[in-house]
Amino acid sequence: xxxxxxxxxxxxxxxxxxxxxxxxxxxxxxxxxxxxxxxxxxxxxxxxxxxxxxxxxxxxxxxxxxxxxxxxxxxxxxxxxxxxxxxxxxxxxxxxxxxxxxxxxxxxxxxxxxxxxxxxxxxxxxxxxxxxxxxxxxxxxxxxxxxxxxxxxxxxxxxxxxxxxxxxxxxxxxxxxxxxxxxxxxxxxxxxxxxxxxxxxxxxxxxxxxxxxxxxxxxxxxxxxxxxxxxxxxxxxxxxxxxxxxxxxxxxxxxxxxxxxxxxxxxxxxxxxxxxxxxxxxxxxxxx
Amino acid sequence: xxxxxxxxxxxxxxxxxxxxxxxxxxxxxxxxxxxxxxxxxxxxxxxxxxxxxxxxxxxxxxxxxxxxxxxxxxxxxxxxxxxxxxxxxxxxxxxxxxxxxxxxxxxxxxxxxxxxxxxxxxxxxxxxxxxxxxxxxxxxxxxxxxxxxxxxxxxxxxxxxxxxxxxxxxxxxxxxxxxxxxxxxxxxxxxxxxxxxxxxxxxxxxxxxxxxxxxxxxxxxxxxxxxxxxxxxxxxxxxxxxxxxxxxxxxxxx
Amino acid sequence: xxxxxxxxxxxxxxxxxxxxxxxxxxxxxxxxxxxxxxxxxxxxxxxxxxxxxxxxxxxxxxxxxxxxxxxxxxxxxxxxxxxxxxxxxxxxxxxxxxxxxxxxxxxxxxxxxxxxxxxxxxxxxxxxxxxxxxxxxxxxxxxxxxxxxxxxxxxxxxxxxxxxxxxxxxxxxxxxxxxxxxxxxxxxxxxxxxxxxxxxxxxxxxxxxxxxxxxxxxxxxxxxxxxxxxxxxxxxxxxxxxxxxxxxxxxxxxxxxxxxxxxxxxxxxxxxxxxxxxxxxxxxxxx
Numbered sequence: 001x002x003x004x005x006x007x008x009x010x011x012x013x014x015x016x017x018x019x020x021x022x023x024x025x026x027x028x029x030x031x032x033x034x035x036x037x038x039x040x041x042x043x044x045x046x047x048x049x050x051x052x053x054x055x056x057x058x059x060x061x062x063x064x065x066x067x068x069x070x071x072x073x074x075x076x077x078x079x080x081x082x083x084x085x086x087x088x089x090x091x092x093x094x095x096x097x098x099x100x101x102x103x104x105x106x107x108x109x110x111x112x113x114x115x116x117x118x119x120x121x122x123x124x125x126x127x128x129x130x131x132x133x134x135x136x137x138x139x140x141x142x143x144x145x146x147x148x149x150x151x152x153x154x155x156x157x158x159x160x161x162x163x164x165x166x167x168x169x170x171x172x173x174x175x176x177x178x179x180x181x182x183x184x185x186x187x188x189x190x191x192x193x194x195x196x197x198x199x200x201x202x203x204x205x206x207x208x209x210x211x212x213x214x215x216x217x218x219x220x221x222x223x224x225x226x227x228x229x230x231x232x233x234x235x236x237x238x239x240x241x242x243x244x245x246x247x248x249x250x251x252x253x254x255x256x257x258x259x260x261x262x263x264x265x266x267x268x269x270x271x272x273x274x275x276x277x278x279x280x281x282x283x284x285x286x287x288x
Numbered sequence: 289x290x291x292x293x294x295x296x297x298x299x300x301x302x303x304x305x306x307x308x309x310x311x312x313x314x315x316x317x318x319x320x321x322x323x324x325x326x327x328x329x330x331x332x333x334x335x336x337x338x339x340x341x342x343x344x345x346x347x348x349x350x351x352x353x354x355x356x357x358x359x360x361x362x363x364x365x366x367x368x369x370x371x372x373x374x375x376x377x378x379x380x381x382x383x384x385x386x387x388x389x390x391x392x393x394x395x396x397x398x399x400x401x402x403x404x405x406x407x408x409x410x411x412x413x414x415x416x417x418x419x420x421x422x423x424x425x426x427x428x429x430x431x432x433x434x435x436x437x438x439x440x441x442x443x444x445x446x447x448x449x450x451x452x453x454x455x456x457x458x459x460x461x462x463x464x465x466x467x468x469x470x471x472x473x474x475x476x477x478x479x480x481x482x483x484x485x486x487x488x489x490x491x492x493x494x495x496x497x498x499x500x501x502x503x504x505x506x507x508x509x510x511x512x513x514x515x516x517x518x519x520x521x522x523x524x525x526x527x528x529x530x531x532x533x534x535x536x537x538x539x540x541x542x
Numbered sequence: 543x544x545x546x547x548x549x550x551x552x553x554x555x556x557x558x559x560x561x562x563x564x565x566x567x568x569x570x571x572x573x574x575x576x577x578x579x580x581x582x583x584x585x586x587x588x589x590x591x592x593x594x595x596x597x598x599x600x601x602x603x604x605x606x607x608x609x610x611x612x613x614x615x616x617x618x619x620x621x622x623x624x625x626x627x628x629x630x631x632x633x634x635x636x637x638x639x640x641x642x643x644x645x646x647x648x649x650x651x652x653x654x655x656x657x658x659x660x661x662x663x664x665x666x667x668x669x670x671x672x673x674x675x676x677x678x679x680x681x682x683x684x685x686x687x688x689x690x691x692x693x694x695x696x697x698x699x700x701x702x703x704x705x706x707x708x709x710x711x712x713x714x715x716x717x718x719x720x721x722x723x724x725x726x727x728x729x730x731x732x733x734x735x736x737x738x739x740x741x742x743x744x745x746x747x748x749x750x751x752x753x754x755x756x757x758x759x760x761x762x763x764x765x766x767x768x769x770x771x772x773x774x775x776x777x778x779x780x781x782x783x784x785x786x787x788x789x790x791x792x793x794x795x796x797x798x799x800x801x802x803x804x805x806x807x808x809x810x811x812x813x814x815x816x817x818x819x820x821x822x823x824x825x826x827x828x829x
Contacts, residue, residue: 097813104806272635
């Protein structure tokens with residue numbers, strides 16, 4: 001039952017991807033910036049947790065520290081870089097290039113400090129099999145990824161719809177001009193959004209490498225897939241992004257039955273092409 | 289009365305906001321029609337619909353008998369309608385001359401291959417276009433500022449340039465969005481003279497304007513818009529002297 | 543002496559690439575990280591044609607350039623029709639997909655091990671395989687490219703692209719087809735990049751996927767950013783400077799395991815620094 005195993009794996013991968021998609025979508029719909037450096041924050045979280053874990057810190061502590069530091073890094077990128085550029089009326093192209101530069105800096109500092117080779121967590125509990133029989137295995141870490149990701153999704157939904165900051169964020173997203181003149185302080189909201197998005201993206205950022213290992217340049221492909229999920233799900237729809245991420249991951253995994261793994265990116269890109277040509281606004285585009 | 293520009297039953301909504309509600313009006317050829325109304329009445333939205341930048345939720349626009357529905361902005365310019373913007377949207381890093389030249393209709397040399405393989409031909413047509421652009425600048429009174437970068441022009445000169453850019457497209461119907469706002473008294477005179485001169489040359493103008501003095505001086509007809517709907521039409525005197533309209537206009541309806 | 547000739551040859555090839563990226567990013571304002579992918583496609587096509595003795599050098603170059611033109615049009619047209627941000631995703635996707643193809647389609651591209659033994663260029667019967675031959679060929683190609691670029695920028699097309707970069711809404715309101723102009727810029731960029739690829743393949747006589755990956759695209763962006771957007775001078779200065787960087791770095795004692803990361807790190811820093819403090823680059827106009 002290879003297919004069933006692939007489905008389980010796809011669920012775990014998809015949920016993790018879903019969190020990346022949702023957090024990216026959060027930043028994009030609020031700031032309108034295509035924050036490619038998000039992949040760098042995602043990668044950073046994993047390495048931070050690894051450093052602490054390898055030096056004996058309990059996993060929970062390592063995890064929490066990673067979340068907090070990533071939140072800070074995200075906020076700094078917004079406050080020191082994006083905000084400054086926007087203040088000077090820089091074009092989106094300029095900010096995109098700066099974001100790409102930030103990504104390059106983050107990935108390569110990590111590669112220089114930690115080596116470009118794959119690193120592994122040494123957490124025996126993670127690979128303990130939780131369920132399954134015969135040829136199907138479901139590990140603790142996979143279950144943890146699913147649970148944590150769904151919790152993150154739920155948390156962000158609650159935040160966006162029930163908290164004051166969340167509502168402010170949505171107000172800023174839907175009408176930045178109005179937000180500016182009604183004293184909603186969009187710039188401050190942007191910093192909070194970046195901090196929250198960066199904090200939450202470090203959840204899969206830490207958990208996925210526990211399962212699959214760390215590599216400095218492993219953030220770009222998930223980010224790309226996540227943006228495609230965001231677009232296919234409809235920009236502005238948190239649920240759309242999450243659901244589509246799972247769908248794409250499942251399709252990718254199931255395609256392994258037919259085509260070799262190194263071509264998975266072709267599947268993702270094909271899905272993107274289909275949406276771009278036939279339904280560019282996505283499935284659940286937020287009504288504005 | 290021949291139909292020149294006709295809008296029928298236009299409906300435009302943004303989210304919960306109805307910008308245009310069953311909006312219908314006609315503009316007659318060869319006249320200066322002013323579009324007035326309080327802020328948020330939908331005047332710029334009408335411009336956006338006519339020029340193809342906004343698709344209405346319902347309703348249609350026709351120009352000289354042909355429907356403009358679903359046409360892209362380029363097609364509508366080709367049909368003979370051009371617009372200016374309230375916030376100018378000039379090409380700041382280009383000269384006044386270049387701002388006009390860009391707007392001249394299809395030029396060889398606008399495809400890159402012609403630029404590479406027929407450089408002499410392109411240079412010749414460029415020269416001809418520049419002459420045409422200078423003529424247009426003369427027409428609006430900016431010929432002596434042709435070589436200046438837009439950021440060095442005064443506000444009044446920039447406004448004249450927006451009209452020049454509209455003229456360059458060869459349009460016969462010009463939609464002007466607040467051409468007189470923010471101008472000094474002398475610049476105001478200059479632009480009003482220009483608009484009347486354009487009319488005498490056969491152009492039709494649809495002008496959004498807030499300044500009642502300007503409206504009185506140049507309008508042949510006034511369309512009063514309120515809450516996305518045509519509320520009244522008539523001569524400037526009729527509209528300005530109507531107390532109900534005055535109250536809507538000045539009474540704080542935002 | 544050979545070293546300088548090598549450097550000059552490579553720099554000339556990268557100037558062509560710089561012109562390509564400048565057209566797309568600097569002039570049309572389209573964010574692209576897939577330039578290296580197109581570079582690679584050109585290189586692999588010319589290699590394939592020459593190695594299998596299917597044509598001589600010039601026709602191979604034409605085929606590669608034409609193919610890359612079509613490739614760029616197919617990639618940019620649907621994406622730009624939707625929005626600029628859409629194109630960012632498309633560009634990343636193309637680059638990653640191309641790298642996957644270069645690395646895994648072993649039958650066509652030699653896979654991760656690359657293609658060795660690419661024959662040298664031949665022009666009018668003469669084989670160009672000495673260092674001086676190669677530098678002359680590359681510089682000649684570079685000069686042709688620069689002339690074409692200069693002609694384009696002076697023509698209405700160049701002016702149209704500048705206007706689009708400033709305010710594409712106003713350009714549409716003036717009756718111009720913005721999409722077609724952008725796609726034309728992308729097509730041209732494809733021709734430049736594809737030709738550069740062909741030259742690169744015959745110069746090095748060996749190519750592998752690592753020259754055409756995302757890091758390479760980032761390097762190309764850095765060249766335009768540092769040299770300066772929208773000017774000929776910027777397109778020339780950027781590549782010459784950035785290609786000298788690895789040599790300068792080799793004077794510092796950096797362990798080889800992280801040498802590549804160190805270079806990419808510097809490119810990233812340059813990108814951020816120039817965007818923050820000098821968006822016009824050294825000799826260009828503000829991005």
